[in-house]
Amino acid sequence: MQDAFAVDALAQPAAGPVYDTDEFVQARHQTWRKFKRHRLAITGALVLVLTVLGAIFAPWLSHFDPNAIDPHWQGQPLAPGQFGHWLGTDEIGRDLYTRILFGARISLTIAFSVVIIEVMLGTLVGAVAGFYGGRVDGLLMRLTDAFLSIPLLPLLLVLSGIVAATSSKASLNFFSIVVIIGLLSWMNVARLVRGAFLSLREKEFTEAARAIGSGDARIVIKHLLPNAVAPIVVQATLDVGGVILLESVLSYLGYGIQPPTASWGSMLANAQENITIAPWAAIYPGLAILVTVLAINYMGDGLRDAIDPNVQ
Amino acid sequence: MLNYAIRRLLQAIPLLILISIILFTILHYMPGGPLAPYMQNPHITAADIARLRHNFGLDRPVPIQYLSWLGKYLTGDWGWSTMNSTTVTEAIGERLPATLLLMGISYAVAISVGLILGIVAAVRPYSLVDYFVTTFAFFGFSMPVFWLALMLQMMFSVHGLHWQAFGYQVDYSLPSAGMTDTEGGGIADRIRHLVLPVVTLALLQLANWSRFTRASMQEVLHTEYMRTAAAKGLPFMRILFKHGLKNALMPVVTITALALPGLFSGAIVTESIFAWPGMGRLFYTALQQQDFALLMAFLVVSAVLVVAFNLIADLAYGWLDPRVKYD
Numbered sequence: 001m002q003d004a005f006a007v008d009a010l011a012q013p014a015a016g017p018v019y020d021t022d023e024f025v026q027a028r029h030q031t032w033r034k035f036k037r038h039r040l041a042i043t044g045a046l047v048l049v050l051t052v053l054g055a056i057f058a059p060w061l062s063h064f065d066p067n068a069i070d071p072h073w074q075g076q077p078l079a080p081g082q083f084g085h086w087l088g089t090d091e092i093g094r095d096l097y098t099r100i101l102f103g104a105r106i107s108l109t110i111a112f113s114v115v116i117i118e119v120m121l122g123t124l125v126g127a128v129a130g131f132y133g134g135r136v137d138g139l140l141m142r143l144t145d146a147f148l149s150i151p152l153l154p155l156l157l158v159l160s161g162i163v164a165a166t167s168s169k170a171s172l173n174f175f176s177i178v179v180i181i182g183l184l185s186w187m188n189v190a191r192l193v194r195g196a197f198l199s200l201r202e203k204e205f206t207e208a209a210r211a212i213g214s215g216d217a218r219i220v221i222k223h224l225l226p227n228a229v230a231p232i233v234v235q236a237t238l239d240v241g242g243v244i245l246l247e248s249v250l251s252y253l254g255y256g257i258q259p260p261t262a263s264w265g266s267m268l269a270n271a272q273e274n275i276t277i278a279p280w281a282a283i284y285p286g287l288a289i290l291v292t293v294l295a296i297n298y299m300g301d302g303l304r305d306a307i308d309p310n311v312q
Numbered sequence: 313m314l315n316y317a318i319r320r321l322l323q324a325i326p327l328l329i330l331i332s333i334i335l336f337t338i339l340h341y342m343p344g345g346p347l348a349p350y351m352q353n354p355h356i357t358a359a360d361i362a363r364l365r366h367n368f369g370l371d372r373p374v375p376i377q378y379l380s381w382l383g384k385y386l387t388g389d390w391g392w393s394t395m396n397s398t399t400v401t402e403a404i405g406e407r408l409p410a411t412l413l414l415m416g417i418s419y420a421v422a423i424s425v426g427l428i429l430g431i432v433a434a435v436r437p438y439s440l441v442d443y444f445v446t447t448f449a450f451f452g453f454s455m456p457v458f459w460l461a462l463m464l465q466m467m468f469s470v471h472g473l474h475w476q477a478f479g480y481q482v483d484y485s486l487p488s489a490g491m492t493d494t495e496g497g498g499i500a501d502r503i504r505h506l507v508l509p510v511v512t513l514a515l516l517q518l519a520n521w522s523r524f525t526r527a528s529m530q531e532v533l534h535t536e537y538m539r540t541a542a543a544k545g546l547p548f549m550r551i552l553f554k555h556g557l558k559n560a561l562m563p564v565v566t567i568t569a570l571a572l573p574g575l576f577s578g579a580i581v582t583e584s585i586f587a588w589p590g591m592g593r594l595f596y597t598a599l600q601q602q603d604f605a606l607l608m609a610f611l612v613v614s615a616v617l618v619v620a621f622n623l624i625a626d627l628a629y630g631w632l633d634p635r636v637k638y639d
Contacts, residue, residue: 142326142327142330143330145327146327146330146331146334147334148618149327149331149615149618149619149622150331150334150335150611150614150615150618151573151574151576151577151611151614151615151618152577153577153578153580153581154577154580154595154610154611154614155335155338155611157580157595157596157599158338158339158599158607158611159338161599161600161602162338162341165348165602241453241454245454245456248456248458248459249456249457249458249581252456252458252581253580253581253584253596255599265456268458268459268462271462272462272465272585275462275465275466275470276470279466279470282459282462282463282466283463283466286456286459286462286463289456289459290451290454290455290456290459293453293454293455293456294450294451294454296454297450297453297454298450301450
């Protein structure tokens with residue numbers, strides 16, 4: 001977590017020859033202080049850490065198997081508290097608490113993987129557009145505009161539908177969902193990076209780097225990118241929450257993670273039909289989504305306040 | 313201004329062509345393509361498929377197919393919906409009114425409530441309303457729409473409302489699906505069916521817009537001209553609405569215009585859950601039935617709406633705010 005603050009827009013740490021250690025350390029402390037002041041952001045970060053720990057240690061936090069049907073199950077979902085299922089079971093007798101923990105593994109891994117893909121793709125497109133400018137920039141930005149104009153959810157559904165129809169629904173696995181969402185969500189990062197690069201490439205330190213004979217790649221990686229990290233980090237944080245929501249909608253509609261694998265969205269896929277007999281199966285997975293995304297959004301908001309030099 | 317509008321319109325054309333090429337390419341790789349629904353039919357032989365493929369022109373090179381699709385699309389021939397056995401335009405025309413009704417009402421509710429909440433929160437910062445608006449906005453961003461819909465259904469349809477008032481026992485529950493009762497029903501019945509989907513759609517939008525109105529209004533409240541108006545001794549309400557709101561609304565108009573096309577695709581989830589017979593549900597069924605022409609039409613129409621409302625928002629901003637200069 002703290003690494004996110006290692007590079008700060010205020011500090012310009014990797015700005016080549018003008019590197020002032022004291023100033024950098026000071027700015028870094030200031031960022032951390034501002035973030036700490038944001039109590040909700042701290043709470044959010046804590047909740048997220050707990051969720052991640054819950055996902056990692058899922059098998060040790062419950063003695064049930066996420067896909068096993070309870071031997072006591074006789075056609076009716078078990079209510080919370082019955083036979084040690086403290087959140088109850090779903091309509092076919094699988095322990096809800098365990099499935100939420102194991103679902104966190106899938107939902108969070110998808111979210112983090114998608115954000116890694118989107119940041120890489122977006123940075124690549126944005127960096128090329130912002131650094132070279134001119135026609136390359138025009139072309140790449142028109143492409144970005146085009147992708148931004150297509151409503152995301154319908155397009156995601158169509159793409160998942162294509163994958164599901166090519167072989168079977170079961171092929172809609174973790175990997176294909178990550179790739180599909182990742183390929184369609186790089187646009188905001190690309191715009192951010194392009195904007196940052198357009199102004200950074202005119203800065204004196206870029207000129208200085210060029211004067212001492214640095215090549216394009218070196219300038220981009222060593223001098224421009226480190227200065228554009230702050231806005232990317234904020235966007236990426238908020239997008240983790242966004243992707244959790246997207247994956248849950250896709251899985252809920254039957255075009256995401258397929259049963260019996262538990263993701264927070266796929267756990268809700270049958271919740272509507274069973275809402276009268278197992279209301280708990282509708283409530284808890286949704287609460288898990290809400291609490292996690294809320295935590296991420298508060299954290300992202302705090303990060304933005306801490307990093308943005310305009311907000312005091 | 314007119315020059316600017318025309319130039320923006322001309323820029324929109326290559327953008328829309330690029331979008332349609334992207335969409336056409338993606339849908340072209342749908343397995344079986346437009347013929348997928350026929351392939352599942354055991355009475356249709358491979359020879360029939362080949363003949364259909366030739367008759368529909370699907371054996372031609374993809375760029376040629378795209379151009380022929382584009383020509384037809386522009387002249388209003390949106391193709392044949394295999395799932396409905398009607399033309400796509402008829403299928404959409406049949407479903408559009410229900411969606412427009414739902415969208416229109418939830419949009420109106422969201423704007424009016426969002427504005428009021430935002431203004432109150434800006435005028436009384438750090439009050440209860442202010443905290444509510446800020447917290448509510450975060451919940452709005454973080455809430456899975458379908459889960460909110462499920463919870464509302466559980467509270468108001470499955471459990472219903474039961475309370476005692478003036479010695480009477482009130483038991484009331486709202487319908488969770490459809491647009492009317494089986495017998496049809498009148499206007500009261502229609503309203504009963506609208507409540508839950510409208511609340512679902514409106515809550516999330518107004519969470520966003522109240523926060524935005526608050527920010528915009530607060531900025532305006534600290535301007536010189538507001539202080540001047542107050543110094544002149546104008547009544548508070550007059551300053552607030554005549555001087556403040558008018559200026560604070562300008563960015564709000566932009567953001568609400570930009571959100572409008574999003575409602576169209578946002579309807580997919582809400583309409584599916586509430587079995588609302590609109591465009592969103594049509595899209596969802598078309599997806600399951602691999603109805604190529606319908607999916608393509610839906611995606612292109614939503615993209616056109618996004619581009620159009622981007623343009624409208626830009627122009628509206630210039631029209632509302634004379635300080636904005638176009639070159």
